[in-house]
Amino acid sequence: MNLLVCISKTPDTTSRISFRPNEKEYNTDGVSFIMNPYDEWYALVKALEITEKNGGNVTVINVGPASNDIIIRKALAIGATDAVRVNLENPDAYTTSANIAAHAKNKSYDIIFTGKETIDFNGSEVGAMVAEMLDLPFISYASALEVNGNTSKITRDIEGGVEVCQVEGPYVLSASKGLAEQRIPNMKGIMMAKTKPLTVLDPISENARVTIEKFILPPGKSGVKLINPDDMDELVRLLHEEAKVI
Amino acid sequence: MAVLVYIENPKGKIKKTGYEVACYGAQVAKSLGTDCIGLLIGKTENAGAVGEYGPSKVIHINADQEVEFDSQSFTKVITDVANEHKANIIILAHSANGKALTGRLAVRMNAGNVSGANSLPDTSGGFVVNKSVYSGKAIVRYNITAENKVISVMGNTLKPQAISTAVSPETRTAPLAATNTKVIERKISEGVVPLPEAEIVVSAGRGMKGPENWGIIEDLAAALGATTACSRPVADSDWRPHHEHVGQTGIAIRPNLYIAAGISGAIQHLAGVNNSKVIVVINKDPEAPFFKAADYGVVGDLFEVVPKLTAAIKKFKH
Numbered sequence: 001m002n003l004l005v006c007i008s009k010t011p012d013t014t015s016r017i018s019f020r021p022n023e024k025e026y027n028t029d030g031v032s033f034i035m036n037p038y039d040e041w042y043a044l045v046k047a048l049e050i051t052e053k054n055g056g057n058v059t060v061i062n063v064g065p066a067s068n069d070i071i072i073r074k075a076l077a078i079g080a081t082d083a084v085r086v087n088l089e090n091p092d093a094y095t096t097s098a099n100i101a102a103h104a105k106n107k108s109y110d111i112i113f114t115g116k117e118t119i120d121f122n123g124s125e126v127g128a129m130v131a132e133m134l135d136l137p138f139i140s141y142a143s144a145l146e147v148n149g150n151t152s153k154i155t156r157d158i159e160g161g162v163e164v165c166q167v168e169g170p171y172v173l174s175a176s177k178g179l180a181e182q183r184i185p186n187m188k189g190i191m192m193a194k195t196k197p198l199t200v201l202d203p204i205s206e207n208a209r210v211t212i213e214k215f216i217l218p219p220g221k222s223g224v225k226l227i228n229p230d231d232m233d234e235l236v237r238l239l240h241e242e243a244k245v246i
Numbered sequence: 247m248a249v250l251v252y253i254e255n256p257k258g259k260i261k262k263t264g265y266e267v268a269c270y271g272a273q274v275a276k277s278l279g280t281d282c283i284g285l286l287i288g289k290t291e292n293a294g295a296v297g298e299y300g301p302s303k304v305i306h307i308n309a310d311q312e313v314e315f316d317s318q319s320f321t322k323v324i325t326d327v328a329n330e331h332k333a334n335i336i337i338l339a340h341s342a343n344g345k346a347l348t349g350r351l352a353v354r355m356n357a358g359n360v361s362g363a364n365s366l367p368d369t370s371g372g373f374v375v376n377k378s379v380y381s382g383k384a385i386v387r388y389n390i391t392a393e394n395k396v397i398s399v400m401g402n403t404l405k406p407q408a409i410s411t412a413v414s415p416e417t418r419t420a421p422l423a424a425t426n427t428k429v430i431e432r433k434i435s436e437g438v439v440p441l442p443e444a445e446i447v448v449s450a451g452r453g454m455k456g457p458e459n460w461g462i463i464e465d466l467a468a469a470l471g472a473t474t475a476c477s478r479p480v481a482d483s484d485w486r487p488h489h490e491h492v493g494q495t496g497i498a499i500r501p502n503l504y505i506a507a508g509i510s511g512a513i514q515h516l517a518g519v520n521n522s523k524v525i526v527v528i529n530k531d532p533e534a535p536f537f538k539a540a541d542y543g544v545v546g547d548l549f550e551v552v553p554k555l556t557a558a559i560k561k562f563k564h
């Protein structure tokens with residue numbers, strides 16, 4: 001099977017959040033970046049499990065600048081066969097998707113994997129966009145997947161539970177927690193990753209459809225009001241009269 | 247120009263977020279001086295009630311059939327209706343199915359989109375909507391510059407209010423394009439409000455010591471009419487079902503009231519809950535980081551505090 005896994009780079013959640021003086025750009029100074037956990041832990045590992053069982057290749061793709069090679073090498077160290085990077089700084093979801101779709105168009109991938117969302121912007125957009133651009137089914141938030149020849153049985157998370165669906169032929173999927181177990185790259189993997197092919201492609205460009213006007217910081221909490229643990233009537237009164245939530 | 251609102255109706259019932267997006271769409275239409283159209287697909291009880299929330303017209307497709315959701319065929323139907331009515335703005339809920347649709351709709355409409363918006367658009371100098379990013383540590387203001395726009399709206403962004411009267415829906419049949427997917431099974435906890443829609447959430451963490459102790463959390467939730475949630479280690483150890491897990495790797499919620507008992511308040515947990523309107527934290531450790539994000543705090547043993555709170559709620563409601 002021929003599988004494509006889309007990987008993205010995000011700041012570690014514990015990173016300090018600040019912006020450049022123009023208020024339009026995230027200040028990356030001193031921030032450590034990681035591969036988006038949904039891409040690394042679930043999408044990539046599930047793709048590897050499938051090819052380990054059925055044979056085939058796992059290609060990873062990232063749309064981003066050369067500084068993203070570090071996460072690409074990590075994906076290769078975890079076990080991907082080869083990698084593609086479309087050389088573009090700060091692409092929006094539409095442009096990212098257009099570039100992934102342009103690469104995938106004539107490659108006849110059996111499954112295209114994305115993470116359910118990036119943990120910085122929580123867009124959940126790229127998988128659906130790639131699917132629409134390629135006119136393929138899209139199964140979001142997959143937490144289990146069984147592949148049987150041309151048929152896949154997929155469990156997807158929905159509100160309050162799960163839905164199981166069956167898909168024939170190629171499709172796009174977004175990976176949520178539970179799809180696979182995280183793998184840590186070993187020494188051999190890290191050594192091999194250095195010689196695996198990483199192809200850099202020129203981007204196609206798209207018009208901006210959305211622009212960032214600015215980033216603002218949320219209003220802070222004014223401070224916690226502590227309630228005597230023996231006086232829950234007081235808490236109920238405050239929730240009713242002051243907070244007006246019950 | 248018009249605003250089209252896609253309204254979800256699982257098992258034939260309009261979701262609360264469906265009324266929310268109807269209100270949202272109607273307000274957008276009003277600020278632009280145009281019409282708002284509600285759209286439903288598949289069998290639905292009382293579809294015309296959507297009109298009470300503002301849309302002046304409701305289109306109901308395949309009203310006599312149960313229709314299974316599929317992002318590919320639904321995208322075609324929704325964009326066909328949008329094109330027919332020259333709707334250049336599509337609004338939908340940022341729900342499980344909404345997330346599978348937003349990106350597709352944006353591509354098919356060649357639109358600018360924002361997924362997970364949490365404010366009405368500011369149209370004073372463009373078309374600017376807010377969205378919470380970086381685990382709730384910042385808000386981005388996006389200006390949608392494209393002519394066509396698709397916005398998925400976070401649950402509880404506005405309170406649905408009936409402001410008008412029901413309309414009689416225009417029903418029609420539209421063939422749903424055959425696709426290669428089919429739903430074969432669905433497992434949903436019955437009778438509870440799904441987390442993303444819940445107005446009150448009672449959540450508990452490792453401080454509970456074990457799954458056998460959850461009765462006090464369920465009692466508190468029942469007294470409040472709340473939905474239960476949990477921290478990640480609790481779901482990971484199978485003390486509670488995975489769909490209750492909130493946080494960065496779980497579900498992001500924004501209820502009016504979030505009550506957390508025995509949860510330390512790690513940043514990854516806060517990422518999913520710190521947009522809640524009011525947060526109450528019950529923890530025996532006064533240094534627990536969660537108190538910094540809380541509005542009300544109770545320092546004490548949850549095994550004593552939670553039942554007392556339940557009793558106080560019952561007394562108040564009585």
Ligand SMILES: Cc1cc2nc3c(=O)[nH]c(=O)nc-3n(C[C@H](O)[C@H](O)[C@H](O)COP(=O)(O)OP(=O)(O)OC[C@H]3O[C@@H](n4cnc5c(N)ncnc54)[C@H](O)[C@@H]3O)c2cc1C
Pocket residue numbers: 037450451452453454476477478479480491492493494495496507508509510511512513514515518528529530531534546547548549
């Ligand atoms: C990449 C990544 C993603 C993550 N995603 C998530 C996520 O989505 N959601 C999430 O929740 N976590 C997530 N985590 C885990 C997170 O970092 C914390 O480990 C987790 O939230 C802690 O859960 P907890 O508060 O239940 O347990 P603990 O941190 O063990 O806290 C238990 C709390 O209970 C209190 N307590 C104990 N006994 C009592 C008592 N009798 N009465 C009152 N209080 C009591 C203690 O004082 C303590 O504060 C993630 C971690 C990583 C690295």
Ligand SMILES: Nc1ncnc2c1ncn2[C@@H]1O[C@H](COP(=O)(O)O)[C@@H](O)[C@H]1O
Pocket residue numbers: 005006007008009036038039061062063064091093096113114115116117118121122123124125126127
């Ligand atoms: N720049 C990118 N390059 C490759 N894949 C990406 C990129 N951005 C997002 N993705 C993929 O799309 C998924 C969802 O991202 P988003 O729509 O931004 O939340 C991610 O988990 C990745 O799999």
